Amino acid sequence: MLTQHAYKEHRAQIFDMARQAYLRRMAPYVRPRAAAARELGWIIDEAAGKGLRGPALHRRVLRDATLRGQGVPLQYLLGNQPFGDLDVLCRPGVLIPRWETEEWTLRLAQATRENVPDPGALRVLDLCTGTGCVGLLLAHELGAAVRGVDVSPKAVGLARRNAAHNGLDVAFARADIFDDSPALHGPADLVVANPPYISRAGLRQAEPSVRRFEPMLALHGGVEFFSRIFALADAAGAHGVVAELSDDAQMREIWATVNADRAWAGGALRDAAGRTRCVVAYRDWSWLSALVDERY
Known part of the structure; x- marks a missing residue:
C-alpha cells in the first residue's frame, strides 16, 4: 500500500507524463516549448474552470492540445x-x-x-x-x-x-x-x-x-x-x-x-x-x- 508521500509522488509522475503528452501534441505548431507550456497552462485552467476533473479534464485538455498543434487559434479553444x-x-x-x-x-x-x-x-x-x-x-x-x-x-x-x-x-x-x-x-x-x-x-x-x-x-x-x-x-x-x-x-x-x-x-x-x-x-x-x- 502506498504511503501518502509515495501517493503524491505517483500522482505527480502521472501528471508530468500527461503534461509531456499534451506538449507533444502542441509541438507541431506552438514553438518554442516555453510558449507551448504557457498556452497549455491556460488550456488546463480553462477546462478546470468549467468544472472538469479527472478523466474528463484529461480528455478535454488532450483534445485542445491536439487541435492547437494543428494550428487552431488559441482563442477559439479558450473561448475568449x-x-x-x-x-x-x-x-x-x-x-x-x-x-x-x-x-x-x-x-x-x-x-x-x-x-x-x-x-x-x-x-x-x-x-x-x-x-x-x-x-x-x-x-x-x-x-x-x-x-x-x-x-x-x-x-x-x-x-x-x-x-x-x-x-x-x-x-x-x-x-x-x-x-x-x-x-x-x-x-x-x-x-x-x-x-x-x-x-x-x-x-x-x-x-x-x-x-x-x-x-x-x-x-x-x-x-x-x-x-x-x-x-x-x-x-x-x-x-x-x-x-x-x-x-x-x-x-x-x-x-x-x-x-x-x-x-x-x-x-x-x-x-x-x-x-x-x-x-x-x-x-x-x-x-x-x-x-x-x-x-x-
Missing part, C-alpha cells in the same frame, strides 16, 4: 480574449480581436475623453464590427451611444452575446455596408471600422492558422471598403473616421481615393511595433490629430 477591460467571447467563424486593434481603440478613447466635454453624448457607428470588440470598448470607456453593423450573422450574434456578457447596451444589426440598409442610416459623430483589408498577396504571407481557421469574409478586401466607409461617414455627418488597415502602401492608396477633394484632414496612426495601422480622418475635430503619427 481580453480586450481592454472587457472579456470578449471568441467563436469559430468570427475574426479574433488583435492587440493592435485594442491599442488603437484605447488611444482613441483616451483622446476622446481628453477633448470632448461630454463623451457620453457621442454617437458612434462601428462598421464591420465582428465580435463587437471596438464598439463595445468605446461604449465601456466613454459611455457613448454605439451601434454596430456586420454582414455576418455569426458575427452579429456573437457581438450581441458580447454586449450582454460585458453588461453593455450596444445595438448590433446585420447589414452589408454596400447595401442601402436602414441600419446604416442615421447621424453619427464618429465612424470606426476594422474592415476586410488584406490583399491576396498579403493573405499568402499571413500565418497558416489565420488562412485556415479565420473567416475569409473578414480578412480579404481592399480600398473599396474604405471608399464606402467614408461615404457612409459623409452621409452620417461624422466629425471623424478611424479605420484599421494593413500598411503604408494601402494608406497612400486609401487617402488618394477617399480624400481626392481634400474634404478631410488627417493621416496614419502607427501601432507600438511602428507599423501603419489606421487611417485617421477628421473635419472640425482637429484634436484627432493627436492620433496621427504621419500626416498625409
